Amino acid sequence: MGxxxxxxxxxxxxxxxxxxxxxMVNEQVDFNQLKELLNxxxxxxxxxxxxxxxxxxxxxxxxxxxxKPNTRYYSTKSGKEAFxxxxxxxxxxxxxQN
Amino acid sequence: xxxKKYLNDLNEIKDLMNRSSRFISLSGxxxxxxxxxxxxxxxxTYIFLLPEPGxxxxxxxxxxxxxxAILLAVASLSIVTAYLLSSxxxxxxxxxxxxxxxKRLLVSFLVPLLTGGIYILIKLSSQHYxxxxxxxxxxxxxxxxxxxxYTLSDVKYLGYAEIVLGLICAALPGYGFWFWVLxxxxxxxxxxxxxxxxxxxx
Numbered sequence: 001m002g003x004x005x006x007x008x009x010x011x012x013x014x015x016x017x018x019x020x021x022x023x024m025v026n027e028q029v030d031f032n033q034l035k036e037l038l039n040x041x042x043x044x045x046x047x048x049x050x051x052x053x054x055x056x057x058x059x060x061x062x063x064x065x066x067x068k069p070n071t072r073y074y075s076t077k078s079g080k081e082a083f084x085x086x087x088x089x090x091x092x093x094x095x096x097q098n
Numbered sequence: 099x100x101x102k103k104y105l106n107d108l109n110e111i112k113d114l115m116n117r118s119s120r121f122i123s124l125s126g127x128x129x130x131x132x133x134x135x136x137x138x139x140x141x142x143t144y145i146f147l148l149p150e151p152g153x154x155x156x157x158x159x160x161x162x163x164x165x166x167a168i169l170l171a172v173a174s175l176s177i178v179t180a181y182l183l184s185s186x187x188x189x190x191x192x193x194x195x196x197x198x199x200x201k202r203l204l205v206s207f208l209v210p211l212l213t214g215g216i217y218i219l220i221k222l223s224s225q226h227y228x229x230x231x232x233x234x235x236x237x238x239x240x241x242x243x244x245x246x247x248y249t250l251s252d253v254k255y256l257g258y259a260e261i262v263l264g265l266i267c268a269a270l271p272g273y274g275f276w277f278w279v280l281x282x283x284x285x286x287x288x289x290x291x292x293x294x295x296x297x298x299x300x
Contacts, residue, residue, distance in 0.1 A: 014107075014110070017107060017110070017111065018110065018111075018114050021110075021111040021114040021115050021118075022114055022115070022118040024115065025115045025118060025119040026118055026119055026198075029118065029198075033118070033197075033198065036194075037114060037117060037118050038114075087108070087111070090104045090107060090108055091108070093101060093104050094101045094104050094105055094108075097101035
């Protein structure tokens, strides 16, 4: 089994990796916070959160604050574990190649 | 080549984790200013308001009230300065001065601080002046350590220093004033300068 097998394809994208990093250190964030932190457009962000949601790495919660729709994101336990594994794989790859 | 990309990934992860959970634009210069305000307040108090040796400061006396007024002035000037300088720095870092990170920062800072403040006021109103300096230092230190999770983590070292000073102060009654000057004046100036040089270098 090569080292590359531990690299998680889902996290092999800047924005999805970013979303997950933020959810590792924050209990929850809403759509607008993510948008600001990652500097992405609505549509772009939505498609990447969908991918993470499908993989069961994050939970999406939709609600209303007054009349404004508010979407919040949480990371799941399996998401956190997958992320940690991915980081370890990255670190190993860097160590091996240097 | 590949490993460069992964290294970039790791750096970006670290940066996002910090930016999303901490307010990193806390200004070092505002620390220096807070220290200077405290020293000026202390000098004024020392020259004009401290009671003659051998006499005690009583509650409701005019100089006690003035000392409280100076304390409040030092505190509010420090807060206003910190706010102004930090929002300037936040603008430069493209960070919002009022967001979830600053809210968490304020709450975690204010809970220990207000607890201490109220406790000190209760003690003062029952004529227990002795430990005021020490209690102020200790609770301020705890507030800093608590808040350091949501801002520059170096803030915690200032917190530890304040607590150590507060405990020594408690063991040496009668020198509260001098420990206060050391903790709120000198330590702030030292910490602020260290942070300021770090900022300039970055």
